[in-house]
Amino acid sequence: MAPSEQKGSSVRSLRSLAAFEANLRESLFLQKTNARLITLQAYQLIITAALIAFTVIVVIVLLNRPIKNQYFMVDEQGRVVNQINLLSDPMLSSTKARTFADDCVRLVLNIDFVHYKSQLADSEACFTRNGFVQLVNLLQKQGILAELSKGYSVGSVIPKQANFLRSSAEVRGKQRWLVTGAYIWSLQQGKKKIQYPLNIEVSLIEVGINQSIYGMAIETLRITRT
Secondary structure, three states, rough: OOOOHHHHHHHHHHHHHHHHHHHHHHHHHHHHHHHHHHHHHHHHHHHHHHHHHHHHHHHHHHHHHOOOOOOEOOOOOOOOOOOOOOOOOOOHHHHHHHHHHHHHHHHHOOOOOOOOHHHHHHHHEOOOOHHHHHHHHHHHHHHHHHOOOOOOOEEEEEEEEEEEEEEEEOOOOOOEEEEEEEEEEEEEOOEEEEEEEEEEHHHHEEEOOOOOOOOOOEEEEEEEEO
């Protein structure tokens, strides 16, 4: 074979070898790329599955969690009355009895001459039926309504100290509480302000939710001027 032919054959061989190496490198690159894509897709599937599982768990927890009922007292016009902390929890404790008694005392005595009828009507939910009748009689007997009528007065009450539980007992299957507290009842008549120290005793009884949404009601409220 002539030298020129040998040289041409060598060049072709080198070109073929270079092409083979290029194809091999390209094949290896594609294999690595495919492997990376497969790994990435696997990670995406794992993350998607984890997110779906987390979402399912959250939905199950939300659907099965206990939801406390919330109750609101409204007047005849449908306006919400927020003076009382509503007792949505069926477990009635001494602390709740004290809080309920204090809220009701404030609701009863934060009144003014112009609106006292509707304001007292708002407080009716605090009482048993007989308890509310006794309350109205008490306010008349103690002269509180008469005091309001003087000079179109505005009455407000604040506690001198935290009220306290004097007794708590179960009587005939119903829980009863006796809560007492010292208050200052202020009567504003124009620029004139009169203050009356009061001792207030609240007798509470446990009632069914169908009778009162609070789970308790005032049987007797006693007011004594000191």
